[in-house]
Amino acid sequence: MNIEVKVTAGAKSNSFKKENGLYYIRIMAKAIDGKANKSIIEFLAEELNLKKKDIEIIRGEKSGKKIISINIEDNILREYIENK
Numbered sequence: 001m002n003i004e005v006k007v008t009a010g011a012k013s014n015s016f017k018k019e020n021g022l023y024y025i026r027i028m029a030k031a032i033d034g035k036a037n038k039s040i041i042e043f044l045a046e047e048l049n050l051k052k053k054d055i056e057i058i059r060g061e062k063s064g065k066k067i068i069s070i071n072i073e074d075n076i077l078r079e080y081i082e083n084k
Helices: 035-048 074-082
Strands: 002-009 015-019 022-027 055-059 065-070
Touching (some): 015 074
Parallel strands (some): 002 022
């Protein structure tokens, strides 16, 4: 499934949430040399218990708004978000 996320790099802690129908990721890594993008993939893989290859940034590599493809069932992602 593809989701649109608003990313904040350089945050105090990593988090992933859905608020008012929008997905938000806060990542501690700075947006320098792709470090934040790499950290987003690593963080989501760990949080969602997926392999890194199951997550891909398909649009917005250099933007605060990204389209991320996650190889996960919609209901599993929804359950994860509800339990956060």
